[in-house]
Amino acid sequence: MTIGKGTDWGVEGEVPADVVVCGSDRALSVAVGNGRDAVVVGGDMALTIGASVAPGIGGVGRRLPIDLMDVELVRRGRHHAIVASSHVMIRGVRRRGGRLRGEVHWIMNAQYYDGRDLVPRGHPNDGRLEVLSVDPRMGPRQRLIAWNRSRTGRHLPHPCLSVRSTIEIVIECDGAVVVVDGVRAGRADTVNVRVRADTGAIWI
Numbered sequence: 093m094t095i096g097k098g099t100d101w102g103v104e105g106e107v108p109a110d111v112v113v114c115g116s117d118r119a120l121s122v123a124v125g126n127g128r129d130a131v132v133v134g135g136d137m138a139l140t141i142g143a144s145v146a147p148g149i150g151g152v153g154r155r156l157p158i159d160l161m162d163v164e165l166v167r168r169g170r171h172h173a174i175v176a177s178s179h180v181m182i183r184g185v186r187r188r189g190g191r192l193r194g195e196v197h198w199i200m201n202a203q204y205y206d207g208r209d210l211v212p213r214g215h216p217n218d219g220r221l222e223v224l225s226v227d228p229r230m231g232p233r234q235r236l237i238a239w240n241r242s243r244t245g246r247h248l249p250h251p252c253l254s255v256r257s258t259i260e261i262v263i264e265c266d267g268a269v270v271v272v273d274g275v276r277a278g279r280a281d282t283v284n285v286r287v288r289a290d291t292g293a294i295w296i
Contacts, residue, residue, distance in 0.1 A: 101217060102156035107131075107147050107295050117178040117202070117273035124160060124292030125175035131295045135274070136204040137178045140216060143296045153295040158216045160291040161201055165270055165280040172280075174272050177292065178202035178216075181271040182263055182283055192235055196226040197263055199285045206274075209245035211255060219289040220257045227252040260286040 112123040117135035124130055131146040132138035137158075147153040161176040178201055184194040198205055200222040203214040211222035226235065230252035238247040247253065263283045270277045 102154045102296075104152060104154050107149055107151055107153040109149050111149065111295055113146050118275045120292075120294075121160070121175050121177040121273050124158070124177060124294075129155070129293045129295060135178065136202045136207070137216065137294070139204045139207060140178075140202040140214075141294065141296060143294070147295055156217065156294045156296060157290045158292045158294055159201055159219060160288045161199070161221065162286045162288055163270075163272055163277075164284040165278060166282040166284075167267070167278065167280050172278065174277055176201070176272045176285075178273050179205050180273075180283070180285055181205070182265050182268050182280075183271070185267070185269055185279070192232040193228075195228045195265070195268075197265075198224040199261060200224065201287070208239070208242040210242055210247075212245040212248070213255075213257075217290070219287060220259055221261065221285060221287050223256050223258060223261055225254045225256075227254070260284070 112128045112130045114120040114123055114130045114132050115134040117137055120130055120132055120137055132143050133146050163174045163176050163180055165172045180199040182197040198210055200211045200214050201216050203211055210224050214222040238250060241247040266281055267279050270280050270283055
């Protein structure tokens, strides 16, 4: 069951011997996507939940359920599916300016991206996705200022930045670069992301 307002998150128990230690968001996606419980010692999900040290095997820990994201990339009629734990970024190709020009979208399950507090209201077990979008009219200078402010969540509100909450989103992006959990996944004409609630678990 996803977390409710005013309720405790997770349950205490004995940390299992087969728990997977993950030092990155991508490693976490692979572990929980394969049905394994995990602990995180690095990456944006670790920052989101305040974890930096793996709990001892067999000791008392707290098991936190988390949502996952089913990501489908469509490029020239070909479909490619990926499981994500923390975030998906969609941006222009480098020769067009990367994230400094054009539309950019971050689809977030974690609160942080690259150590920046992109969606301060985001929670990895609320059954929803937070989507931060950049208006293509936003200039490079404004984007750099907002990017620097995002370290502490001060980039919002902004007239060229929009945030919405949803359970599924389809973005038409005409060959944009897609980065999933910090790893480039390729280019896509369409990206479909759907939340999968209560699918994974992290121990702290």
